[in-house]
Amino acid sequence: MYEEKTYENIRDEILSKVTLTDTREGSFASDVVSPISYEMEKTYNQFDRMLGIMFLDTSAGTYIDDRGKEYGIIRKEGTYAKGEVTFTGEKDVEIPAGTLCATVGGLMFEVLQGGVIPEGGTITLPVEAQEPGDKYNVLAGSVRVLPTSIFGVTAVTNDAKMLGGSERETDAELVERILLKLQSPATSGNVYHYKLWAMNVEGVGNVKVFPLDNGPGTVTVMPITSSGRSPDEEIIQRVKEYIEEQRPIGATVTVMAPAEKMINVAASVEITTAVTAETVKEAYGKLLEEYIKSSVFKLSTVDYFKCLSMFYDIEGVVSVKTFTINGGTESISIGEKEIQVTGSIEIEGAVG
Missing domain, CATH: 3.10.20 (Ubiquitin-like (UB roll))
Structure with a gap:
């Protein structure tokens, strides 16, 4: 908006109004006006930045967070993938909590609850990713590295897929949720209300709502993850619990994952x-x-x-x-x- 307000243009505009003295480069008038013009250019640049911050579509970072908080919408920080890994080794070898295991690509998981390998030679323990993110939702058999070896442990693996990891909400995704609240008539438990409620849950990237799906007074809510995949049971349960706290009395709500x-x-x-x-x-x-x-x-x-x-x-x-x-x-x-x-x-x- 203020692209034309450059140092040169501001200086020339001011000097054009001076008529009773010399205004050429190096003159007293030019020397006085130049630093003022430079400071005014910086001020106009700040005006441009302020205008960008005022509107959601052109804002970024913490400024979007602040706008969202005005409407009770908080940026989702992402969730940690969880699962189980099986350690194979000698009897009585201890696997302490905090033990790290990893994929070949270096994605690290931490043992949440330690244990001791029993007579059978294997023990299965719960683990959690070290960082949030959907890249940690790795397939079965992907976790098979011990960054720090444990004497007596011969192998480690995950027999099932790791689930529940999601990315931190991006600026664009947060803006979309804020605009959904501002531009959609979410009232009295209508379609927009159910979508808004489900979208507030960590790990949910988008939602489809089917009103009257199983007859009068019924609603089916179908969430997907931030990576565009079908959510696991943990996310489904979180959506159920959140909607149950918000929904109108009398509505029968089904939350299901898409095929x-x-x-x-x-x-x-x-x-x-x-x-x-x-x-x-x-x-x-x-x-x-x-x-x-x-x-x-x-x-x-x-x-x-x-x-x-x-x-x-x-x-x-x-x-x-x-x-x-x-x-x-x-x-x-x-x-x-x-x-x-x-x-x-x-x-x-x-x-x-």
């Missing part, structure tokens, strides 16, 4: 010598993940031609020879109680 429809992609592409099939796969995976995640609860189909065309946004891809989604060449329909999730990506690349 995940995996989107599996296979392609054969012609590439240049500047890239490899692996680098193309990595780049395509990021584009597909972004498209899939942004379309959950918004689009009822995964568009075949959209997914195909993304290859041409990748440097080094000359042409796409074959391309299938879930083994076919048609768009994939998503049911009203399903969500699309990125599955396997198989890409063969040959230099043309």
